[in-house]
Every structure is written in C-alpha cells, then in structure tokens.
Amino acid sequence: MEKSLHNRVPRKPSKERLKSFFVNNLVTILFLVLCLVGLRLSGLSLAFYLNDIVSRVARNTFLVLALLIPVLAGMGLNFAIVLGAMAGQSAIIFVTHWGIGGMGGILLSVAICSPLALFLGYLTGRLLDKARGKEMITSLILGYFANGVYQLFFLILVGTVIPMNNEVLVLSSGVGLRSSIDLSGGLRYAIDDVMRLSFPLFALYCAIGMLVLGTYLLIKARRTGKLEREKHYIVLLVVSLALFVWSLITSLSLSAVNMVRVPLLTMAIIAALCAFTHFFFKTKMGQDLKTVGQDPHIAEVSGINVSKRKIQAIMISTLLAAWGQIIFLQNLGAFSTYGSHEQVGMFAAAAILIGGASVSKATISHALLGTILFHTLFIVSPLAGRNLFGDAQIGEYFRSFVAYGVIAVALGLHAWKKLMQGRKK
Amino acid sequence: MAVRNLSTQRSLKEMVKTFGLPRIIIVIFLITLWGISMSLEIPFGQLLSDTLVRWGMNGVLVLAMMPSIMAGTGLYFGLPVGIICGLIGGLLAIELNLTGFAAFFGAILFSLPLSAIAGWGYGWMMNRLKGSEMTVATYIGFSFVSLMCIFWAMAPFKSPEMAWPIGRGLRVTISLAGRYEKILNNFLSFSVFGVMIPTGLLLFFLGMCLLVRFFFTTKTGLALKASGENPRFSSSSGVSVDKMRIVGNIFSTILGSIGILVYSQSFGFLQLYTAPLFMGFLAAASILIGGASIKKASITHVLLGTFLFQGLLVVALPVANKVATLGSLAEISRIIVSNGVILYALAQKSGE
Numbered sequence: 001m002e003k004s005l006h007n008r009v010p011r012k013p014s015k016e017r018l019k020s021f022f023v024n025n026l027v028t029i030l031f032l033v034l035c036l037v038g039l040r041l042s043g044l045s046l047a048f049y050l051n052d053i054v055s056r057v058a059r060n061t062f063l064v065l066a067l068l069i070p071v072l073a074g075m076g077l078n079f080a081i082v083l084g085a086m087a088g089q090s091a092i093i094f095v096t097h098w099g100i101g102g103m104g105g106i107l108l109s110v111a112i113c114s115p116l117a118l119f120l121g122y123l124t125g126r127l128l129d130k131a132r133g134k135e136m137i138t139s140l141i142l143g144y145f146a147n148g149v150y151q152l153f154f155l156i157l158v159g160t161v162i163p164m165n166n167e168v169l170v171l172s173s174g175v176g177l178r179s180s181i182d183l184s185g186g187l188r189y190a191i192d193d194v195m196r197l198s199f200p201l202f203a204l205y206c207a208i209g210m211l212v213l214g215t216y217l218l219i220k221a222r223r224t225g226k227l228e229r230e231k232h233y234i235v236l237l238v239v240s241l242a243l244f245v246w247s248l249i250t251s252l253s254l255s256a257v258n259m260v261r262v263p264l265l266t267m268a269i270i271a272a273l274c275a276f277t278h279f280f281f282k283t284k285m286g287q288d289l290k291t292v293g294q295d296p297h298i299a300e301v302s303g304i305n306v307s308k309r310k311i312q313a314i315m316i317s318t319l320l321a322a323w324g325q326i327i328f329l330q331n332l333g334a335f336s337t338y339g340s341h342e343q344v345g346m347f348a349a350a351a352i353l354i355g356g357a358s359v360s361k362a363t364i365s366h367a368l369l370g371t372i373l374f375h376t377l378f379i380v381s382p383l384a385g386r387n388l389f390g391d392a393q394i395g396e397y398f399r400s401f402v403a404y405g406v407i408a409v410a411l412g413l414h415a416w417k418k419l420m421q422g423r424k425k
Numbered sequence: 426m427a428v429r430n431l432s433t434q435r436s437l438k439e440m441v442k443t444f445g446l447p448r449i450i451i452v453i454f455l456i457t458l459w460g461i462s463m464s465l466e467i468p469f470g471q472l473l474s475d476t477l478v479r480w481g482m483n484g485v486l487v488l489a490m491m492p493s494i495m496a497g498t499g500l501y502f503g504l505p506v507g508i509i510c511g512l513i514g515g516l517l518a519i520e521l522n523l524t525g526f527a528a529f530f531g532a533i534l535f536s537l538p539l540s541a542i543a544g545w546g547y548g549w550m551m552n553r554l555k556g557s558e559m560t561v562a563t564y565i566g567f568s569f570v571s572l573m574c575i576f577w578a579m580a581p582f583k584s585p586e587m588a589w590p591i592g593r594g595l596r597v598t599i600s601l602a603g604r605y606e607k608i609l610n611n612f613l614s615f616s617v618f619g620v621m622i623p624t625g626l627l628l629f630f631l632g633m634c635l636l637v638r639f640f641f642t643t644k645t646g647l648a649l650k651a652s653g654e655n656p657r658f659s660s661s662s663g664v665s666v667d668k669m670r671i672v673g674n675i676f677s678t679i680l681g682s683i684g685i686l687v688y689s690q691s692f693g694f695l696q697l698y699t700a701p702l703f704m705g706f707l708a709a710a711s712i713l714i715g716g717a718s719i720k721k722a723s724i725t726h727v728l729l730g731t732f733l734f735q736g737l738l739v740v741a742l743p744v745a746n747k748v749a750t751l752g753s754l755a756e757i758s759r760i761i762v763s764n765g766v767i768l769y770a771l772a773q774k775s776g777e
Contacts, residue, residue, distance in 0.1 A: 076560075130772040137502075137560040138771045141764050144706070148760030155753050176753070394578050401571035408564035415554040415561060 027410055028356040028369070034402075035376040042383035047256035049379065050199055056375040058192065058266040059331040062324035064348045064367045065273050066317050071362040072281065073313040074293030076136040077352070079345035080124045080314070082143035084321025086150050087117040089341050091322075092187060092329050093154070093177070097166050101186035103194070106326065109187070113322040120146075121318030125311030136359070136411075143345050151338055177337050188333040192263035199260035200251035202267075203243055210240035266327060273320070274364050289313055293360070350374055350403040353410040360414070377402060445716050447766045451733050458740045465747045470619030472740055478610060479735040481626035482691035485633050486684035486704065487711040487731045489677045492637070494712075494722040496673025497653035497666075498551045499559045500767075503674070504705035505566040506547055507681020509573050510540035515686055515695050516595070519604055520584050529605040529690060536682040544678030548671030559719075563705070570702050577697045599695040606693045626691060633683070634724050640676070649673050653720075684708075710734060710763035713770045737762065 022029060039049065063081065070078040091113035095105045124142060131138040158164050159175035169177055197205075214237040221229045250257055280286045288309050291299040296306050325344065329335050352362055355370020378399060385395020463469060486504065493501035514536025518528040547565070554561045578594040587599050600606075612625025640646045652659040652669040660666045685704075689695050712722055715730020738759055745754035 127772055134771050137563065141767045145761060145764035145768055148757055148764060151757045394575055397571055397574035401568055404564050404568035404571055408561055408568050411557065411561045411564060412554055415557040419555055
C-alpha cells in the first residue's frame with residue numbers, strides 16, 4: 001500500500017527539481033560560496049583553518065542546538081536563550097570564586113545553573129506565552145532586559161549586598177566584578193582536555209561509524225522497500241568511504257593537519273544532545289509540541305495544554321543553553337563578564353538560519369551545517385578583509401552585517417512566504 | 426459595605442489599567458528620586474534644565490515612532506535607518522563647509538530625499554512582512570547599521586574635521602563645534618530661577634509635534650489613521666492600506682533623520698558606526714512610557730513619555746553617584762527600564 005502510494009507521486013523533471021532545490025536552500029548555498037571565496041582570500045592553510053573551526057564547532061554547537069525545541073513548538077527562534085547562558089555563566093563565576101577547578105567544578109556549575117535555568121525558563125515561557133504571535137521580538141527584548149538585571153547583580157549587588165572577597169575577581173573598590181574573568185588554572189578546558197584525538201584519527205573513527213550506520217540503514221531500507229531513500233544512503237556511504245581514505249592517508253603522512261586536536265568528550269556531549277533531540281521529537285511530549293507548532297487550535301481541541309507545553313519547551317531550551325554556555329566558556333578560557341553571553345542568542349539564530357532552517361522548521365543537520373558555515377565566516381572574514389581592503393576592521397563589520405542580515409533576510413523571506421500562502425487560501 | 430469595597434477596588438484597577446502600570450511605577454520612581462536628590466542637595470534647577478534639554482533633544486526621535494504605530498506597522502524599530510539618513514545629511518553639511526543655521530537646515534534638507542527613499546523601501550518591505558514587522562525590522566535596522574559601518578570606514582569625505590588624519594574613512598565621533606553645535610539650544614535661550622530654558626530646541630520640538638498633529642488632520646493623515654486602526658474596513662472603503670503603510674513609514678523615517686540632527690546639535694557630536702544600533706529601543710520605550718501601545722499613540726504620549734523617561738535618566742545619574750559612587754547604576758537602570766517597558770507593552774493582550 002505504502003509502496004504503491006509513493007510510486008504514484010509524479011516525479012518533477014530534474015531541471016525543475018534542481019531549481020526548487022536552489023530556491024529552497026538559497027541562504028545556505030550563498031553562504032557556502034561566500035565561505036569558499038573568503039577562505040581563498042584569507043590565504044589560510046588547511047591545518048590552521050581546521051584547528052580554529054574544530055574548536056569553534058565544539059564550543060558553539062550545543063548552544064545552537066538549544067534553539068531546536070522552541071522552533072518545533074511554533075515559537076520561532078528563542079533569542080531568550082541568553083537567559084540560560086546567563087545562568088550558566090553565573091554558575092561558572094561562583095565556582096571560579098570558590099576556586100574549584102577541573103571536572104568537579106564543571107559538575108558543580110551544572111548543578112548550580114540547572115535549577116536557576118529552569119526557573120528563568122519558566123518565567124520566559126510564561127512571558128512568551130502571553131506575547132503570542134510576537135514571541136521572537138519579545139524574546140529578543142527579554143534578553144536585553146535580563147542583561148540589565150545581570151549587570152545590576154554582578155556590578156552593583158556583588159560587594160554591597162552579596163559579600164564576595166576575592167581580589168582577582170572583584171574590582172579594587174570592592175564592589176562589582178572585573179570586566180574579564182580568567183579561567184586558566186581552573187575550569188579552562190576542563191571538558192575539552194579529558195581526551196583529545198588528532199583530527200585525522202577522529203575523522204577516521206567518524207568515517208567507520210558512518211560506514212556501519214550507512215550499511216545498516218541501506219539494508220533496512222532494502223528490506224522495508226523504501227527505495228527512494230536508498231540513494232541518500234549510497235551517497236552517505238560514498239562520502240564516508242572518501243573520508244575514510246583521506247583520513248587514513250593523512251594520519252600516516254606528516255601533514256600539519258595531524259597537529260589539530262579534537263576534544264573528544266565535548267564532541268561526544270554534542271553527539272549525545274543530537275541523539276536526545278532526535279528521540280525527543282518522537283516522544284509524546286515531542287509529538288505534542290509538534291502539534292502545537294502546526295496548529296495551536298487543533299492542539300487545544302485534541303486535549304493538549306498548549307500553554308504548559310510551550311512553557312516546557314522554553315524551559316528545556318533555557319536549560320540546554322545554560323549547559324551550552326558552560327561548554328562555551330571552558331573552551332574559551334577567559335571571558336568578558338558583561339559581554340560573553342550578550343550575543344549568544346543572535347549568533348545561534350544566525351547559525352541555524354544559515355544552515356537552512358526557518359522560523360517554523362529546524363533540524364539537527366541545519367544546526368550542525370549552520371554552525372560550521374557561520375564560524376567559517378567568522379574565521380575568514382577579518383583576514384579576508386585585511387587582504388582585500390587592507391583593513392581587518394572592515395571584515396569585522398562585514399561579519400556582523402552578515403549575521404544581522406542573514407537573520408533579517410531569513411525571517412523576512414519566511415514572513416513573506418507565509419503571507420503569500422495566506423493569500424492563496 | 427462589601428459592594429462598595431468591590432467597586433472602589435474595581436475603579437482603582439481600572440485607573441491602573443487606563444494609566445498603565447509602568448507609567449505609575451515610573452512616575453513614583455521619578456518623584457522618589459527627585460525627593461532623594463533634594464535631600465542630597467543636588468541643585469534641582471540644574472536637574473530641570475538638563476531634563477528640558479534632553480526632552481527636546483530626544484523628542485523628535487520619539488515622535489518618529491508615531492506615524493509607524495498609527496499606520497499599523499508597530500513600533501518603528503527601523504529607526505536606525507532614519508538616523509543614518511540624518512547622519513549623512515549632517516556630514517554633507519560639514520563637507521560643504523556650511524555653518525550655523527544654514528548648516529543645520531542644510532543637513533535636514535540633504536537628508537530629506539535620502540530618508541524619503543529609504544522610508545519608501547522600508548515601508549515596501551514592511552508590506553511584505555505583515556504580522557512579523559517588528560522582529561524583522563529590528564534586524565533590518567541592525568544589518569543596515571553594520572552595512573553603513575563599512576561605508577563610514579571607506580567613505581570618500583575629505584574634510585579634515587571628519588576624516589582620520591591617516592588612512593581613510595570617517596572618525597567615530599565628529600565634533601560639531603563651530604558648525605551647528607547647540608544651535609537650537611542657544612537660540613533665544615534664557616534662564617528663570619536657575620533653570621535654563623533651551624527655547625529654540627523646545628520650539629523646534631513642539632513645532633514638529635504640531636506638524637505631525639496637522640498631518641493627521643489632512644485627508645492622507647486621516648486615511649493613514651483609519652488604515653492602521655481597521656485595515657479591512659478602510660480597504661473596503663477605497664483606501665489603499667499598503668500605500669498608507671508606506672506613507673507612515675516614510676514619515677517615520679523622515680522624522681528619524683530630523684530627530685538625530687536635533688539630537689546631535691544638542692549633544693555636540695555626530696555619532697557614527699554602531700552608535701545608532703540601540704536608539705530605536707530607547708525611543709520605543711519613551712513613547713510606551715507615555716502610555717502608547719503598539720497599536721495606538723498620540724502626541725501627548727510622545728511629550729509625556731519623553732519627559733518622564735529623560736527626567737528619570739537625568740536624575741538617576743547624580744543620585745546614584747552620591748549614594749554609592751556607582752556611575753554604572755544609571756546606565757543599568759536605563760537598560761532595565763527601557764526594555765522592561767517594551768516587554769510590558771508586548772505582553773499586553775490589547776496590543777495584538
């Protein structure tokens with residue numbers, strides 16, 4: 001039955017399929033081209049680029065993944081993950097103050113930030129539920145508002161109301177924290193340094209894993225007769241085979257790429273979150289959220305408590321952002337007390353949109369691809385700017401133009417499409 | 426007894442509702458701070474003069490929110506677009522070596538066509554984004570500011586007052602001393618009881634308010650108002666809603682560009698690069714404090730809101746300095762108050 005149904009769907013001519021593929025993935029393709037041109041202009045070596053991108057991907061992917069669940073619930077991009085990041089960052093500040101380093105410090109930070117993030121997430125969820133239809137702008141402004149409260153806490157209350165005796169962290173006046181905090185000797189690389197692997201070896205293991213997975217899926221597809229998926233799996237197998245060969249050759253050579261070290265535990269945590277998100281979508285709660293996202297009225301009629309589900313979605317997102325910020329900061333090693341969390345929401349949103357997500361649809365692969373592309377641009381644009389205009393600053397401006405512009409264009413295109421669909425009805 | 430209690434309770438609730446909770450909090454806060462400042466012997470005349478100056482200097486920027494709200498496109502978060510048009514006009518006036526009133530009005534004149542075109546494009550976009558105007562507008566504003574950063578860094582202006590002595594591009598802040606610094610503030614200004622009245626500035630601001638008020642009595646203005654209030658009804662009675670939304674946004678953009686010139690002449694500097702980024706939020710907060718919603722606004726909201734918000738900012742700094750020598754407190758309270766007020770407005774059911 002299912003098979004015959006699939007066969008009956010008329011296939012579009014390949015020219016049209018190609019065209020619709022380009023139109024649907026315009027932002028991503030544009031970005032891919034931009035990154036490649038920038039990479040060429042920057043004159044970076046492969047090893048240098050890989051080193052930077054590996055550390056940036058390990059640092060940022062968790063935060064980008066934190067955006068997925070609210071999108072599923074139809075709430076758009078949750079710019080208020082800034083609040084979660086603040087919870088994580090506050091925990092790190094206190095743990096640093098107590099002088100607890102290493103894995104113990106990380107676990108303690110997680111234990112401190114989790115209830116705080118859930119509480120903030122609950123409040124955010126309540127507010128966003130009230131501002132239905134205006135969730136994104138509300139979450140954006142909420143981020144700015146919370147930043148004011150954060151500053152009030154760490155700049156004014158610390159030292160006046162909350163006692164904190166720490167010459168390294170607190171300003172010489174005794175009130176307020178210094179503008180930057182150094183984690184070296186404490187939490188720096190506490191997760192990353194648990195185990196590191198050279199990049200080719202890492203790629204090799206990934207390739208083996210992908211080969212096993214691809215073969216399994218292929219066999220399964222053959223058995224169940226889902227033939228249209230077969231092609232994808234064959235492509236996957238070919239790609240992983242190529243990766244396998246490349247990494248094997250590179251790991252045996254004296255290439256500088258061998259010097260690039262991949263933080264294994266961080267990558268494993270990210271992989272675990274991907275798996276969690278994947279399975280979460282299939283749970284009762286995930287399905288409920290999907291229904292809420294597609295049509296809140298139908299969800300309400302079919303007995304789903306829409307407000308409650310939306311608040312839960314935001315709570316999960318905020319909690320993940322708190323953990324994500326801990327991963328982010330331990331990799332960064334030193335951070336700006338009043339600035340590191342500010343743009344978390346914007347950068348994560350830009351990354352996921354670049355990966356091809358929209359306000360109403362975002363997948364794990366969008367998040368992964370987007371993080372890589374967005375941060376490639378981050379690495380190359382100052383260098384490309386310097387080589388092209390003789391001024392690295394212009395590259396930096398270009399970078400923020402792209403980050404803001406991508407969000408504007410992606411959100412704009414989505415709103416426009418929705419409007420046109422509404423008119424057709 | 427119980428009934429009367431209930432009714433007084435209800436009327437109190439209604440009063441709070443009509444006057445708006447944030448406005449009540451801010452009025453109480455402002456009066457408290459004024460009280461504290463007097464007990465700290467901070468000269469009240471000085472505070473009032475500063476408040477008047479900042480009232481006039483920010484007023485036109487806040488006024489720019491109004492046409493956009495009236496036309497139904499929500500808070501005008503695209504304000505940076507108008508601001509940048511005004512800045513270009515201001516730069517051109519210096520490049521052409523104008524001084525005094527000629528420079529100020531020249532700057533306005535130069536910025537007019539730019540802001541009209543930009544406002545038209547902006548309004549055109551807003552018509553394609555119905556339902557998510559504010560979110561997208563914020564990012565359009567942000568990306569426009571960063572794009573213009575590249576322009577400022579490469580702009581071919583020659584005047585030594587504006588360009589870096591070495592290399593190319595424009596300075597981050599450009600002094601207006603000897604050009605049109607405080608030209609409105611000082612026009613016919615006088616002082617009573619130690620309070621400086623910046624007559625020219627206030628006259629200009631009130632003049633702009635009257636102009637807007639006049640606009641809303643014209644045929645176009647009425648049509649714009651109607652299309653914002655009830656788009657379906659107005660389009661069925663022959664008003665082109667989309668066109669009116671564009672007109673509203675052009676008007677907002679023009680007011681924004683004039684607003685930044687008024688602001689800059691009082692401030693004494695043109696601020697380029699990332700300075701315009703958050704000005705839209707501050708202006709939005711001001712009009713909301715005045716009692717506007719994202720659907721409704723009036724001149725009174727502009728006048729009252731700007732006065733309350735700026736009054737609060739002016740008094741917060743010296744009080745914070747005297748109480749705890751914490752200069753950052755004023756900045757922090759600005760962040761919390763402005764964003765808190767916008768959040769309150771967004772969470773209102775009536776604002777839908």
